[in-house]
Amino acid sequence: MRGEARRYGSQAALYVKGILSIAWFYGYAQFKRNIFWSLHYVIAPLAFFFFIHLYGRGAGTPFAVAGGFIAVTLAASISMETEAAFNRIVLKLQDVYVASPVSPLTYVLGLALANMISAIPGVVIFLVLASLFLSIGLFFMLTLAAVTTSIWLTFSSLGFLLSTLARDVKDLWTWTPIISAALSVLPPVFYPLELLPGYLGWIVYAIPPATAARVLQGSLGAVSLGFTEALYLWAALLIQSSISVALLLRSIRWRLN
Amino acid sequence: MGCAALISKDLVKVYRGGVVALDGLSVEVPGGCVFSLLGRNGAGKTTFIKIASTQLLPTSGYVEVLGFDVVEEAREVRRRIALVPQEGRPAYLNTPYEHVFHYLLTRGYSIFDAKRRTWEILQELELTEYAHRTCSQLSGGLRQRTLVAMALAPESELLFLDEPSIGLDAVTRIKIWQTIRSITKENGQTVILTTHYMEEAEALSDIVAIIENGHLMNVGTVDAIKKSLGYGVCVEFSGEGLELDKLKEYGRVVVVGGSVRVFTEERLGRELLEWALENGKRAVLRLVNLEDAFIASVGKVIEEYERRSEEIW
Numbered sequence: 001m002r003g004e005a006r007r008y009g010s011q012a013a014l015y016v017k018g019i020l021s022i023a024w025f026y027g028y029a030q031f032k033r034n035i036f037w038s039l040h041y042v043i044a045p046l047a048f049f050f051f052i053h054l055y056g057r058g059a060g061t062p063f064a065v066a067g068g069f070i071a072v073t074l075a076a077s078i079s080m081e082t083e084a085a086f087n088r089i090v091l092k093l094q095d096v097y098v099a100s101p102v103s104p105l106t107y108v109l110g111l112a113l114a115n116m117i118s119a120i121p122g123v124v125i126f127l128v129l130a131s132l133f134l135s136i137g138l139f140f141m142l143t144l145a146a147v148t149t150s151i152w153l154t155f156s157s158l159g160f161l162l163s164t165l166a167r168d169v170k171d172l173w174t175w176t177p178i179i180s181a182a183l184s185v186l187p188p189v190f191y192p193l194e195l196l197p198g199y200l201g202w203i204v205y206a207i208p209p210a211t212a213a214r215v216l217q218g219s220l221g222a223v224s225l226g227f228t229e230a231l232y233l234w235a236a237l238l239i240q241s242s243i244s245v246a247l248l249l250r251s252i253r254w255r256l257n
Numbered sequence: 258m259g260c261a262a263l264i265s266k267d268l269v270k271v272y273r274g275g276v277v278a279l280d281g282l283s284v285e286v287p288g289g290c291v292f293s294l295l296g297r298n299g300a301g302k303t304t305f306i307k308i309a310s311t312q313l314l315p316t317s318g319y320v321e322v323l324g325f326d327v328v329e330e331a332r333e334v335r336r337r338i339a340l341v342p343q344e345g346r347p348a349y350l351n352t353p354y355e356h357v358f359h360y361l362l363t364r365g366y367s368i369f370d371a372k373r374r375t376w377e378i379l380q381e382l383e384l385t386e387y388a389h390r391t392c393s394q395l396s397g398g399l400r401q402r403t404l405v406a407m408a409l410a411p412e413s414e415l416l417f418l419d420e421p422s423i424g425l426d427a428v429t430r431i432k433i434w435q436t437i438r439s440i441t442k443e444n445g446q447t448v449i450l451t452t453h454y455m456e457e458a459e460a461l462s463d464i465v466a467i468i469e470n471g472h473l474m475n476v477g478t479v480d481a482i483k484k485s486l487g488y489g490v491c492v493e494f495s496g497e498g499l500e501l502d503k504l505k506e507y508g509r510v511v512v513v514g515g516s517v518r519v520f521t522e523e524r525l526g527r528e529l530l531e532w533a534l535e536n537g538k539r540a541v542l543r544l545v546n547l548e549d550a551f552i553a554s555v556g557k558v559i560e561e562y563e564r565r566s567e568e569i570w
Contacts, residue, residue, distance in 0.1 A: 014365050017362055017363070017365070018362070018363040020362075021359040021362035021363050022359065022363060024359060025348070025351060025355055025356075025359035026348070029350070029351050029352075029355050029359075030348070030350040030351060033350050033391060034350060087348075090346065091345065091346045091347070091348060092342040092343070092344060092345035092346065093342075093345065093346075093347075093348065095310075095312055095340060095342040095345065096339075096340055096341075096342060096345065096360070096404075096407060096408070097363070098310070098311065098312050098335075098340075099310040099311060099312060099335060099338050099339065099340035099417065100335055100338075100339065100340075100360075100363065100364060100411075101332075101335050101336045101363075101364055101365065102363045102364075106363070254311070254312070254331075255311060255312060255313060255314055255331070256312065256313050256314070257313075257314050
């Protein structure tokens, strides 16, 4: 069957297989050899957790847990910028995929999924902490799944878009730490929105990690969300991830001019 | 060799900033052959490979790969090609097995077929011993072989190998040559490769194209290219104190680094060698090779550019 990409099943099945095999290659296969690498996503959020938990004598724990989940997911997702740029500029493996039936979307989704595999230890650690110090149930788990998916989609897309701007090895590590720190520490991710002056209230709808954290804080009972606010927050999350994915789809391309 | 695997017509690529990488390149690559692109750094080889393998858009002109337009029908082209990129590296934390296996899965192989084919190609390239070692533990040659294995594994109709043997030791290089030769002979696959190693091009190629400044300088079989030089032998001098005017009486003189090559006919070559021995000059007489033809072709261009009386490179 030489000369044709071998097809087993539908085109959709081929895409799924492509995504999973890229995720396996860059995610699981690398993760099992370097588990400590994935711990760097969780170190800073853990430090914040202990500080807030101890200093707040338990009162701030729900905020620390919610912030931890968001920060870990954000850090793993935005690392797409480094991963994709490294693959393209240093390894040149992206060229290998370009000259093959792998679609750009398959490649990006595969890498994004691979990055989330590295986030698993961090998420598990915060789940353990949440179950130790807080009361969590199915509603929280479902909310957590939806919120982290939204952050994953938003920041994986943003990470890939940023990776296309990198032209040199030196550009590789520019944005990941800046975005990760700036968006998970400064906005109300580890603390309630109410601590900010009232005129900064819009932040919670404009900055995805702040939106996601507010939703999680609500699901943990740390803040009281009215129906309207909850609706606006979920809508904001949906719009944020939709815009990011749309920008990605619009600009993603295999071929350079 | 069958019908054309690749046809390029008046291909032009001008990069941002006005750098002209390809300037009206027209070439035809017959199917089932090994086609080598030779050229100095910056001659346009990699730009040509990038356009033909659907990584880069041309400024103007046309390229057809296996009957499909690389711009309009890139998807069809991509299903039928594979690539070893220039200066590519495997992922450090993955093994050669994982590289080939996952690549075959992305190309639609079933898990069963991908496993079987992975072991086949690893065996063919003598990588089985290293199959489960991470690439960070492998030598540069083994890493490069891993990339070659990825490209060879899917048995694509057309393979683009952009300097596939760079940095490899002689033994490994010969092993890769054998594999490339065998896939074209046994499977009828077409290989388009770029290389700086003349002996590699000479050993592997059915057809060689020499490009310089984005122009096609010469194309044909290795023998035809050598014949196009117009001389059968080369007397190569090393050392200083040579009178170039005297040497020019025997044929065409090209200065390459610290050596002087005189392309001439066999009888005159023997005379020149005797003269060299009598005058204590170090010289060897040999048949012309591909490198001579390459230097002569490229030297002409440089001569035109530099407008110098002697050919210097």
